[in-house]
Ligand code: NA
């Protein structure tokens with residue numbers, strides 16, 4: 001049961017990261033298209049800037065759970081390293097609980113913001129006037145996934161499975 | 169709501185942040201959680217209505233899109249043998265020079281820095297080849313790791329540079345101009361690093377063996393075509409940047425596209441695995457940077473809400489001291505912060521605060537960006553949080569941490585000397601942007 | 609118990625920017641009125657970013673702000689009309705607009721969303737190009753242009769310009785490297801970004817300007833309702849005074865723009881009444897039409913604005 005949860009969370013983070021990667025590629029291609037249209041044809045570009053900004057931003061949020069899973073978010077681990085095994089584990093659990101607190105609070109805050117944009121049909125104040133809830137959707141999704149990933153990490157730390165796996 | 173004085177709430181916030189950082193939790197989340205605490209203190213629970221917007225708007229900016237793009241350029245080249253080729257070519261040409269390998273190492277770092285906006289990427293790409301090769305040829309381990317740690321820091325000084333982008337957005341200065349300002353100081357530091365590394369070898373009684381490993385002129389020439397991908401990428405990106413093709417933010421996307429194209433075609437990178445690795449490492453590094461920036465945005469908002477920023481700024485502005493004493497204090501502040509926090513976090517939080525003070529004290533904002541960046545470079549090779557140290561420790565596990573550290577310390581001194589030289593001759597930073605883009 | 613209000617804006621603080629000065633003036637006058645009210649000004653986006661201020665002020669997280677109302681047009685689409693080409697024409701007409709039924713409609717919408725206007729302010733803007741003088745719509749054809757405001761982007765695109773988006777801080781290097789041929793922004797930015805070093809010709813606002821932007825001082829309704837009548841009156845009085853001061857100051861700003869550019873050897877022209885009419889025709893088919901199609905009551909708002917003498 002526990003391992004099914006862990007595997008599901010990991011899978012979700014990976015799927016989000018895959019989408020993030022594709023969004024980054026899309027942003028890169030659209031930048032090139034935009035430059036090409038303007039430089040070669042002197043043609044106006046309307047929706048491109050919004051698309052590029054929002055897909056790259058979405059990629060950064062959607063990639064965050066995967067980066068947490070692979071321990072890519074930098075931390076100050078001097079104290080952690082200096083401690084003996086048991087207190088180090090306790091400190092790690094405290095850190096993960098604090099991290100979880102942040103991601104849960106932000107999941108709540110982004111859900112409020114997303115909901116407001118959705119019901120009020122907010123748009124961007126640009127020519128393209130993109131429906132705002134679409135680029136905002138990655139926020140609640142990302143923080144919810146981050147929270148799940150943190151719960152998974154806590155499970156691993158409490159059960160001590162993270163040491164067996166090693167720090168990826 | 170606000171019942172504490174700015175000074176005591178400031179002390180509370182900083183204390184809270186340090187406690188959280190001490191658990192080893194991600195810096196991004198520690199900054200964010202502290203910020204939420206401070207904001208609840210300043211404005212009450214209503215603040216939840218603006219948290220998500222602050223964080224989102226903090227990074228949803230066209231200029232910031234260039235960060236993952238420049239990181240991708242570095243990741244793409246790092247995934248290929250391009251680094252080895254560059255390194256080999258330099259080695260063949262510098263082989264007869266005493267200590268040529270050190271020069272190739274630092275030189276390769278400087279050239280690679282021209283293709284990536286980030287220092288750890290530079291460090292990893294060149295270090296993977298450079299450190300084992302130097303150890304194999306008997307160079308002192310501290311020289312091998314030190315030159316890579318320090319050479320890698322050039323990634324954020326020689327354009328493109330992630331820290332310059334962040335500074336440009338935070339202070340509304342021109343990113344194209346900032347990039348140019350970093351070129352000559354970057355070359356100056358490169359030369360200083362090379363000179364020190366050679367001297368250090370001598371000091372450690374290492375005798376340069378230039379008898380073996382001779383390369384014929386034909387062999388030297390044969391190494392050159394392999395460097396062409398680098399030239400194509402660097403010249404292409406520079407042309408897009410300064411040739412009237414695109415704005416700096418857009419140039420990053422074109423640079424990433426060009427790099428991926430060159431890498432995939434010239435190195436026949438058609439398997440999914442290496443391509444997957446490029447995107448995985450791009451995501452890891454750029455998400456790490458951008459999450460810190462988004463949270464730093466929340467943190468800065470909290471500091472301002474509690475009037476801490478304004479109190480500190482007024483205190484600095486009220487210091488009736490010589491402008492160079494002020495500059496010294498600012499450098500001290502940056503150095504100390506750099507020991508603990510990664511560059512982007514420091515810049516997001518301090519640039520808006522320092523910028524007006526710098527300008528009103530008569531310093532050139534582009535010159536200051538260079539000084540700030542060198543401070544950030546120092547932070548990358550000082551404990552406890554030194555990204556380049558971590559990278560080098562990971563690629564050279566056989567070298568003890570103490571040696572990695574002792575090898576890096578002299579470069580800290582060199583960079584401090586670099587700051588002094590720049591203070592005496594600010595033209596080193598300001599001449600090129602003025603020459604290319606006209607006076608300020 | 610004294611009340612301290614927080615005021616936020618995006619302009620440089622203490623540097624003589626009239627938009628900053630306007631807010632600082634209100635703060636000084638309110639404090640001098642001795643009604644137990646103080647305003648703390650956070651300039652230069654040091655509290656909220658420009659785009660976040662509308663959300664914050666309508667939710668009561670921010671008390672006072674000065675920002676281009678068009679920034680909120682994604683949330684309140686009617687606000688696009690406050691940065692619509694050709695609707696204002698010159699400062700005298702801007703004064704008449706302020707009390708017209710058109711602006712009464714806008715202010716009612718602002719109030720419905722939880723904020724109220726304590727001082728009106730209209731900013732003028734100019735055009736400039738590296739190639740030649742921008743006068744009628746034909747003169748911008750084929751030029752890569754950075755426009756301030758989406759309605760302008762639509763109109764300029766309809767006139768055949770190629771639109772490039774970039775923050776105003778990149779205009780200088782955009783022109784310098786040749787990415788940009790022409791730009792349109794506020795008179796203030798034209799001076800502060802030193803674009804006179806790059807451009808060949810400036811189209812100063814004058815009598816037939818097509819770029820005007822509404823940038824009022826707004827207050828959160830929640831915060832306003834918390835105040836006692838004496839405090840409310842002090843605020844509104846200070847707002848009126850700041851508004852009058854700004855209206856004269858902004859005209860001096862345009863003169864400064866013209867002087868600066870002439871001194872730098874840039875050719876300075878103005879649009880003629882015929883140019884203005886020609887632009888209006890392009891706008892009718894692009895930005896006005898789009899606004900009327902997409903925004904409830906949009907058509908009527910434009911008609912009301914144009915009907916002001
Ligand atoms: Na670089």
Ligand code: NA
Pocket residue numbers: 506507508509546547548549550551552553554555
């Ligand atoms: Na450090």
